[in-house]
Amino acid sequence: MTTTQSTTANEPPKVARGPGGWRSSLQQLLAFASLLILVIFFAVASPQFLSLGNLSGILLSAAVTGLLALGTTFVIISAGIDLSIGTGMTLCSVMTGVLLTYLGLPLLVGVLGGIAAGVLMGLINGVIISLLRVPPFIATLAMMMVAQGLALVISGTQPIYFTRTPDFYRIAMGEVIPNLPNAVLIFFAAALLAHLVLSRTVFGRYVYAIGSNEDATALSGINTRLWKIAIYAFAGGFTGLAGVVMASRLSSAQPGLGMGYELEAIAAVIIGGTSLQGGKGSVIGTVIGALIMAVLTNGLRIMAIPQEWQRVAVGIVILLAVYLDMLRRRRAGDA
Secondary structure, three states: OOEEOOOOOOOOOEEOOHHHHHHHHHHHHHHHHHHHHHHHHHHHHOHHHHOHHHHHHHHHHHHHHHHHHHHHHHHHHOOOOOOOHHHHHHHHHHHHHHHHHHOOOOHHHHHHHHHHHHHHHHHHHHHHHHOOOOOHHHHHHHHHHHHHHHHHHHHOOOOEEOOOOHHHHHHHHOOOEOOEOHHHHHHHHHHHHHHHHHHHOHHHHHHHHHHHOHHHHHHOOOOHHHHHHHHHHHHHHHHHHHHHHHHHHHOEEOOOOOOOHHHHHHHHHHHOOOOOOOOOOOHHHHHHHHHHHHHHHHHHHHOOOOHHHHHHHHHHHHHHHHHHHHHHHHHHHHO
């Protein structure tokens, strides 16, 4: 996706959607075909795979990773990266535990507090990256360590159990629809919101424009620094929501949990067709990518593949996704 300079200051840069449109659709179709092939393969390999309980477990597993991946989609399309989302999710779950268990605040306040912690963390990331000009990789790597340390300090390195709010677990594990945990509904509702924001709003248009050509976007009169801060803060909201859902799912805030989730989320985004170079990607692709990650992990586990080999398989999938992204960019450059 490319940008052209706008003729009016503060007017969103015009984004070319011609070739990128069908290419994006093709990538989504390829990702969906990959998901279908994986489902068929594991269904043939193990009849247990298609059981209702296992399919529900796959969707539940995809929900937390998917929520993190939704925010990461915005960051990567804007040509950024956020390595702090895994430990940030942990910090948000711990903050929710502190508000509900230690301070005894109402359920809604605790949930909003956990989400607000994610927004604040994203806001700080955005300020460091946009105003202080620290590279996103370095800034968010440092934030990853800060968030992990704060989660351990605040919790006293001990899990926080939601004993004072027994209904908290219903946020993720209750069932508005029978046999479908609420966490799955939250994930798809958040995905719909993210899709509408990315595809139908000026904010989404700026995300693509900044990722395609930040200099041209700035020359058109757009305050790219401010909008980059907004992008990281918006993505932080999804990190906070993932923290709440994870804590609800476990009925506890585990301060040692979260490390490694950032890689799974980034992998889901890349597998879904979002370019690491920015400017291209979609929420639909990310949802499919999160499902692919969940199906792959679950299928390998059902086939009794050792956990170390599961990591090898996931790593190879990520490598292939990045390589395919490189091939797409080379062909686009040659076109």
